[in-house]
Amino acid sequence: xxxxxxxxxxxxxxxxxxxxxxxxxxxxxxxxxxxxxxxxxxxxxxxxxxxxxxxxxxxxxxxxxxxxxxxxxxxxxxxxxxxxxxxxxxxxxxxxxxxxxxxxxxxxxxxxxxxxxxxxxxxxxxxxxxxxxxxxxxxxxxxxxxxxxxxxxxxxxxxxxxxxxxxxxxxxxxxxxxxxxxxxxxxxxxxxxxxxxxxxxxxxxxxxxxxxxxxxxxxxxxxxxxxxxxxxxxxxxxxxxxxxxxxxxxxxxxxxxxxxxxxxxxxxxxxxxxxxxxxxxxxxxxxxxxxxxxxxxxxxxxxxxxxxxxxxxxxxxxxxxxxxxxxxxxxx
Amino acid sequence: xxxxxxxxxxxxxxxxxxxxxxxxxxxxxxxxxxxxxxxxxxxxxxxxxxxxxxxxxxxxxxxxxxxxxxxxxxxxxxxxxxxxxxxxxxxxxxxxxxxxxxxxxxxxxxxxxxxxxxxxxxxxxxxxxxxxxxxxxxxxxxxxxxxxxxxxxxxxxxxxxxxxxxxxxxxxxxxxxxxxxxxxxxxxxxxxxxxxxxxxxxxxxxxxxxxxxxxxxxxxxxxxxxxxxxxxxxxxxxxxxxxxxxxxxxxxxxxxxxxxxxxxxxxxxxxxxxxxxxxxxxxxxxxxxxxxxxxxxxxxxxxxxxxxxxxxxxxxxxxxxxxxxxxxxxxxxxxxxxxxxxxxxxxxxxxxxxxxxxxxxxxxxxxxxxxxxxxxxxxxxxxxxxxxxxxxxxxxxxxxxxx
Numbered sequence: 128x129x130x131x132x133x134x135x136x137x138x139x140x141x142x143x144x145x146x147x148x149x150x151x152x153x154x155x156x157x158x159x160x161x162x163x164x165x166x167x168x169x170x171x172x173x174x175x176x177x178x179x180x181x182x183x184x185x186x187x188x189x190x191x192x193x194x195x196x197x198x199x200x201x202x203x204x205x206x207x208x209x210x211x212x213x214x215x216x217x218x219x220x221x222x223x224x225x226x227x228x229x230x231x232x233x234x235x236x237x238x239x240x241x242x243x244x245x246x247x248x249x250x251x252x253x254x255x256x257x258x259x260x261x262x263x264x265x266x267x268x269x270x271x272x273x274x275x276x277x278x279x280x281x282x283x284x285x286x287x288x289x290x291x292x293x294x295x296x297x298x299x300x301x302x303x304x305x306x307x308x309x310x311x312x313x314x315x316x317x318x319x320x321x322x323x324x325x326x327x328x329x330x331x332x333x334x335x336x337x338x339x340x341x342x343x344x345x346x347x348x349x350x351x352x353x354x355x356x357x358x359x360x361x362x363x364x365x366x367x368x369x370x371x372x373x374x375x376x377x378x379x380x381x382x383x384x385x386x387x388x389x390x391x392x393x394x395x396x397x398x399x400x401x402x403x404x405x406x407x408x409x410x411x412x413x414x415x416x417x418x419x420x421x422x423x424x425x426x427x428x429x430x431x432x433x434x435x436x437x438x439x440x441x442x443x444x445x446x447x448x449x450x451x452x453x454x455x456x457x458x459x
Numbered sequence: 460x461x462x463x464x465x466x467x468x469x470x471x472x473x474x475x476x477x478x479x480x481x482x483x484x485x486x487x488x489x490x491x492x493x494x495x496x497x498x499x500x501x502x503x504x505x506x507x508x509x510x511x512x513x514x515x516x517x518x519x520x521x522x523x524x525x526x527x528x529x530x531x532x533x534x535x536x537x538x539x540x541x542x543x544x545x546x547x548x549x550x551x552x553x554x555x556x557x558x559x560x561x562x563x564x565x566x567x568x569x570x571x572x573x574x575x576x577x578x579x580x581x582x583x584x585x586x587x588x589x590x591x592x593x594x595x596x597x598x599x600x601x602x603x604x605x606x607x608x609x610x611x612x613x614x615x616x617x618x619x620x621x622x623x624x625x626x627x628x629x630x631x632x633x634x635x636x637x638x639x640x641x642x643x644x645x646x647x648x649x650x651x652x653x654x655x656x657x658x659x660x661x662x663x664x665x666x667x668x669x670x671x672x673x674x675x676x677x678x679x680x681x682x683x684x685x686x687x688x689x690x691x692x693x694x695x696x697x698x699x700x701x702x703x704x705x706x707x708x709x710x711x712x713x714x715x716x717x718x719x720x721x722x723x724x725x726x727x728x729x730x731x732x733x734x735x736x737x738x739x740x741x742x743x744x745x746x747x748x749x750x751x752x753x754x755x756x757x758x759x760x761x762x763x764x765x766x767x768x769x770x771x772x773x774x775x776x777x778x779x780x781x782x783x784x785x786x787x788x789x790x791x792x793x794x795x796x797x798x799x800x801x802x803x804x805x806x807x808x809x810x811x812x813x814x815x816x817x818x819x820x821x822x823x824x825x826x827x828x829x830x831x832x833x834x835x836x837x838x839x840x841x842x843x844x845x846x847x848x849x850x851x852x853x854x855x856x857x858x859x860x861x862x
Contacts, residue, residue: 142501142502143500143501143502143503144500144501144502144503144739144741144744145502148743175743221689225689284501332842333841333842334842335502363805363806363809365801365802365803365805365806365809366799366802366803366806367797367802370799370802373799379799379803383799383800384799384800384803387791387798387799387800387801388787388800388804390790390791391787391788391790391791391800391804392787392790393779393783393784393787393804399779401775402774402775402807403800403803403804403806403807404803405775406774406775406803406806406807406810407802407803407806409772409840410806412840412841413840416840416841438809438812438813438816439812439816440742440816
């Protein structure tokens with residue numbers, strides 16, 4: 128059972144280096160089980176989706192890129208991907224709403240499109256979110272377009288997420304009335320509704336946890352819906368709490384370890400035993416820090432999910448593995 | 460059916476030459492090094508690296524100012540820069556001998572305002588500063604932060620050179636500026652910022668917007684009226700009027716803007732500047748780093764080396780392989796599912812695998828970018844929140860194993 132029934136738009140954000148794109152991709156796979164079709168969008172021009180799914184660079188068009196997660200024997204659905212580019216979104220928008228044939232081309236020729244998308248403040252974000260909005264809330268203007276059961280947005284980092292989604296605010300200083308303003312307000316209605324949620328990816332380290340807490344505060348004061356916190360890259364738990372404490376306090380018994388190693392057929396020498404004990408102590412110290420950050424995350428009062436660090440890195444198979452874990456924990 | 464041809468394959472896996480070691484102390488001790496720019500993608504520890512380098516340089520006798528963009532609160536507090544005030548502040552407890560450390564945080568809007576004020580008449584400046592388009596541009600345009608970081612660097616450098624000439628021992632006579640670049644959407648934005656600003660102001664659209672303000676309306680081409688009509692329809696007429704006023708006002712200060720942007724760009728290329736690319740041992744971060752290295756050499760920017768942060772600590776004192784450790788752990792668990800030794804072996808295997816993967820990523824980088832001097836900094840268990848923490852990082856950067 129999913130913790131997020133009724134959510135159509137899952138926005139995934141996180142501090143740089145926390146793996147937000149990986150989590151967004153795994154979430155899209157998890158949501159695309161049981162015949163559901165999911166659109167995964169990226170807006171930062173990185174072509175990260177193409178790399179993760181090992182496909183050609185994505186154009187500004189929706190492409191099927193993967194089969195969803197098989198879960199409890201249900202037939203999987205499909206994951207589609209869209210690389211949203213602000214310039215293409217602007218031209219598409221103008222064509223869709225203003226039937227600009229010649230004028231659209233003129234805008235392009237005079238550099239207005241480039242001007243608007245790279246220079247005019249906020250316009251870029253509004254165009255990107257506008258396309259996401261369109262994908263969630265398809266209307267008759269985009270005939271024959273695919274209807275998705277869910278849209279996952281690999282969004283800008285935590286520090287920028289509230290500004291990015293707060294489109295009404297972004298255009299407020301520039302367009303006090305007129306169609307852009309109306310459009311922004313309509314988008315805002317969706318973003319603030321229970322059909323949208325913003326998930327935050329973090330690591331169990333001080334800085335990302337602090338940024339996550341700050342972002343939750345900002346999202347709430349902008350009345351944007353906060354979803355779950357996904358704790359990523361969690362260290363393996365190969366030691367029990369008792370053994371961890373022993374490792375931390377230097378109470379692991381070298382003799383016993385040496386005997387065990389010999390019994391298991393490992394060629395034992397003193398540096399090996401000392402090395403293993405030192406590694407365990409280091410691990411225990413990091414685990415203690417993780418646990419204290421885990422408490423901070425728990426105190427945020429939002430549902431949390433955990434994903435392990437895969438020692439070999441995340442390849443396509445790894446994405447499905449992570450998707451399965453998200454599904455089991457109820458995020459997908 | 461197989462043919463008689465001999466099997467052809469790679470002759471032998473060519474042993475890639477390891478990257479030369481980056482000698483951080485030699486770099487910061489060299490009096491010719493006047494500017495160090497740390498760049499890289501978000502979340503790789505750029506700010507901490509900049510601060511640690513600056514502290515180490517100060518304690519080795521340099522007069523250092525570190526320009527940071529958006530430090531984590533506790534790191535800022537540890538350096539005694541609690542508030543955003545755009546002015547270098549002395550860091551208490553840092554420095555040694557004749558060395559000193561100042562730190563400052565960039566206030567993007569204030570820097571922009573100062574540039575406008577320095578370039579335009581008071582009346583014109585007021586007109587620009589109050590324009591809604593300017594207000595939005597100066598505080599939220601995606602490239603403004605990058606551009607202003609470069610602007611501030613140029614200012615600091617001009618000031619430092621000036622002061623050093625009059626009173627080399629006086630306050631503000633810096634001989635080393637360490638810059639932490641903003642976490643950009645694209646890590647290269649700050650190099651492009653001066654150029655982008657210039658091309659923006661030179662753009663055809665801007666020229667057209669300026670035309671009606673300058674000459675008779677009949678100069679407006681038919682194409683342009685299509686555009687203004689469209690923009691009015693989409694954005695509302697007020698938007699267009701504000702933009703026109705803004706562009707016209709900015710045009711008068713534009714020459715100065717562009718000149719400064721070009722000066723800063725030239726300063727970055729000059730001898731005395733050193734770029735350090737900061738990365739983490741992850742495919743994405745190293746890909747961005749590779750991008751950076753190529754771009755810097757393409758722009759003839761002086762690259763000093765690569766810093767790989769957050770490396771997993773090497774397995775200690777043993778050559779036991781990951782596979783060997785896992786197999787042994789398996790055997791022990793069969794007899795005793797709770798075996799501590801099995802847990803230790805599994806941890807060892809995990810660490811060995813991570814280290815192997817990171818080494819492979821670095822080797823690939825070195826193979827593609829031979830000759831880029833590299834420093835590898837092992838991950839500390841905890842976060843850094845004080846000068847001692849920064850000292851430890853500095854020592855690790857310099858390759859002092861005992862740190």
